Amino acid sequence: MAAFFFPAEEKPVATRQTQFLARSLLTPAVGLLFIWMIVPLALTIYFSTLHYSLLDPGSEEFIGLENFRYFLTDPAFLASLQNTLVLVGSVLALTILLGIPLALLLDQPVIGRNFVRLMVIAPFFVMPTVSALVWKNLLMHPVSGLFAWLAKLVGLTPVDWFNDVPLFSVILIVAWQWLPFATLILLTALQSLDEEQKEAAEMDGASAVSTFIYITLPHLARPITVVILIETIFLLTVFAEIYVTTGGGPGLSTTNIAFLIYAQALIQFDVGSASAGGLVAVVIANIVAFFLVRIVGRNLEA
Amino acid sequence: MARMATRQRVVISTIGAWLFGFLIFFPILWMVLASFKTELEAFAIPPSFLFFQWTTENYAAVQERSDYFHHAMNSIIIAGGSTIIALLIAIPAAWSMAFAPTKRTKDILLWMLSTKMMPPVGVLVPIYLIFKTFGLLDSRIGLVFILCLGNLPIVIWMLFTYFKEIPRDILEAARMDGATIGRELVYVLTPMAIPGLASTLLLNLILAWNEAFWTLNLSTSYAAPLTTFIASYSSPEGLFWAKLSAASTLAIAPILVLGWFSQKQLVRGLTFGAVK
Numbered sequence: 001m002a003a004f005f006f007p008a009e010e011k012p013v014a015t016r017q018t019q020f021l022a023r024s025l026l027t028p029a030v031g032l033l034f035i036w037m038i039v040p041l042a043l044t045i046y047f048s049t050l051h052y053s054l055l056d057p058g059s060e061e062f063i064g065l066e067n068f069r070y071f072l073t074d075p076a077f078l079a080s081l082q083n084t085l086v087l088v089g090s091v092l093a094l095t096i097l098l099g100i101p102l103a104l105l106l107d108q109p110v111i112g113r114n115f116v117r118l119m120v121i122a123p124f125f126v127m128p129t130v131s132a133l134v135w136k137n138l139l140m141h142p143v144s145g146l147f148a149w150l151a152k153l154v155g156l157t158p159v160d161w162f163n164d165v166p167l168f169s170v171i172l173i174v175a176w177q178w179l180p181f182a183t184l185i186l187l188t189a190l191q192s193l194d195e196e197q198k199e200a201a202e203m204d205g206a207s208a209v210s211t212f213i214y215i216t217l218p219h220l221a222r223p224i225t226v227v228i229l230i231e232t233i234f235l236l237t238v239f240a241e242i243y244v245t246t247g248g249g250p251g252l253s254t255t256n257i258a259f260l261i262y263a264q265a266l267i268q269f270d271v272g273s274a275s276a277g278g279l280v281a282v283v284i285a286n287i288v289a290f291f292l293v294r295i296v297g298r299n300l301e302a
Numbered sequence: 303m304a305r306m307a308t309r310q311r312v313v314i315s316t317i318g319a320w321l322f323g324f325l326i327f328f329p330i331l332w333m334v335l336a337s338f339k340t341e342l343e344a345f346a347i348p349p350s351f352l353f354f355q356w357t358t359e360n361y362a363a364v365q366e367r368s369d370y371f372h373h374a375m376n377s378i379i380i381a382g383g384s385t386i387i388a389l390l391i392a393i394p395a396a397w398s399m400a401f402a403p404t405k406r407t408k409d410i411l412l413w414m415l416s417t418k419m420m421p422p423v424g425v426l427v428p429i430y431l432i433f434k435t436f437g438l439l440d441s442r443i444g445l446v447f448i449l450c451l452g453n454l455p456i457v458i459w460m461l462f463t464y465f466k467e468i469p470r471d472i473l474e475a476a477r478m479d480g481a482t483i484g485r486e487l488v489y490v491l492t493p494m495a496i497p498g499l500a501s502t503l504l505l506n507l508i509l510a511w512n513e514a515f516w517t518l519n520l521s522t523s524y525a526a527p528l529t530t531f532i533a534s535y536s537s538p539e540g541l542f543w544a545k546l547s548a549a550s551t552l553a554i555a556p557i558l559v560l561g562w563f564s565q566k567q568l569v570r571g572l573t574f575g576a577v578k
Contacts, residue, residue: 021483022402029395029458030410036451037417043428102322108315109308116319118562119327125561126330127512129532130550134333136536137543144345146332179326185577188569223577230573237421240514240529244536258423265427266519275427282424289419293412 041282047275054269067276076252076260077277084256087171088235092228094175099182099227100220104212106183107190117187124180128240135173136162136245166246166254173241178234182227189223190216222295229292236285257281330554337361337547344543360548368531370549377527377553379442380517381510384449385457385503391450392457393499397491399458400465401473411462418455422515433520442525445517449510457506460571464498501567504560511557528553 048067052060071077102120110116123131139146140161148158161169193216201211237258242248248255248263255263261281265274336344338356364370399407429448430439438444468491476490514529521530532553535546561568569577 018402018483019404022398022404025394025398026410029391029414029454032391032451033414033417033454036454037420040425040428040432041420043431044425047427105315105319105322108319109312110319111312111316113319116323117565119323121561121565122327122330122558124568125508125512125558126554127529127532127557128514129518129529129536130333130554131329133532133535133546134329134550137546138332138336138344139329144347146349149347149349176326176329181572184565185569185573188566188577226573226577233419233421237423237515239423240518240533243518244533258421261423261426262519265430271427271431278421278424278427281421285419285421285424289416292419293416296415297408297412 044275044278044282047271048279050272052271052275054271063272067272068279071273071276071280076255077257077280079252080255080257080260083167083252083254084236084258086167087174087238087256088232090168090171091175091178091235092231094171095178095182095231096224096227098175098179099186102179102183103186103190104216106187120183121180123177124184126177128177129244131177132173132241132244135169135176140169162246163250166250170238170241170245170254173245174235174238177241178231181231185223185227186220189220193219225295226292229288229295232288233285233292236281236288257284333547334551336544337551339544341542341544344547360544361552363545364549364552367545368534370531370552373526373528373531374552376442376521376525377511377529380445380449380525380527381507383442383446384453384510385506387446388450388454388457388506389461389499389503392454392461392502396458396461396465397487400462400468401470411459414455414458418452422452426519429516430519439520440522440525445520445525445527448516448520449513452513452516453506453509456509456571457502460502460505460567461495461498463570464502465495467498468494501564502571504564505567505571508557508561508564 049062049064050060051063051066106113106117106120137145142148142158142160142163145158145161147161151158159165197215198211201215206214238256239258239262242254242256242259243262246254248259257277258281261274261277264270264277335351337360338358339350339354340357340359343350343354399411433439433444438447472490472494473486476486481490511527512529514533517527517529518533521527526534532546532550535542535549
């Protein structure tokens, strides 16, 4: 009878009693997350309107939008915004352009595929401070690093990585950390691609290239979008890699927004200006988040 | 003819994949090798690849130079503590959303996801000041708390996607048989949810172990987990490559093993179920 009154999808599993229980089970998590989101954010907004320096306690006063004017017109802001965009863009490009062929390769019948997979995924599990220091010293050191030795071996002048191309060096390290993530997601998507579809295309005489362009690539469009969005969220706030390698320098050449805010807050102790910067970072991240939430939300209905 | 092509393809793709894989893994391998060299050899040009005097002195030196086990213990407490607390809060919430969804469930889920997108640096200042005021700077409890809240949305999401896959018919059957909600939870749901719980636990241990924004900013020495401890090697006076490598190898080994076990769940967890 019940099935007649209630179509299959909407069985009244939840009685009033369970609904009450369900709500009370949900409340702690929602409440905590709400506090976690609202309290610090409200404080950031409040601090951003104050002249507030930890070096000069007791001098707090309301100065309106002055901190924003200061932060946004500071040449350091434009430099760090540019560095942030270059960093995010380059790492995205590197991880996806290398991730696609790598995923395609791992999708082939490879002898010892599981072992190769393990090697490819490994960098993702290395803590950021370790990856950054190992690259900086063991590989990129201008005299004793492995790259310097390789360069000399083929008759080139070794590159002084963190002095000559500091931002590119950071990009390389971060891309190495995120390449496994992109590869793994693309590989997971490839493995769900219908084998028969590919075989049918091959039977019809489609070349490998056109199979890739007309069948594989459209299938990868969604996972690629997901990779872009999720990586962007994490890459916007790359911090540890810069902290242990360059400290934002030389000059401002590797200072991104996250590092700039850190420097203003915990090195210059300028709470007001750092808070204004923090809000700018929140706005930038929200623009990205907007698109990601939409994609995930669409998936939730399916 | 077709067979030949296939065999050729296997050979070519095998060589290609192993080459790529080796290149990507190489920095880690190189670090592990350096950890068994003497400081002089680790620094030497031309570098020695396998034929050097293997030594384990660096591993002993790491413990002597600075109390390595203390920091490893901090990592275990902070990563383990924050994960367990997050699970305890998340299990009821995910259970409720998966089995008694309301019209607002989807909005709540997406809202939770959006809290994860808040860049930590946006709230660095207030969190730092709150920690300072309450004496939580460089304390383990403070880091447990922050990492727990930071990862809570991911934990809830992962559990939700796993719980949703448990067939509801089973619950109804149990209810028909007169099972109370408590019994239902213990005897029916829990056994079916254990694989999902295990992978959620694993992924979040990994994320918390490697977290390097809050740990670097909120801990200095006493509560410093391995991320902060390793960062101390970045100062010029700490330029000991072999010891750095030994400390790093110890710091990443356990998580590498856990990570290799959980690679499938990793995709699911980190994409919030958007790619399975």
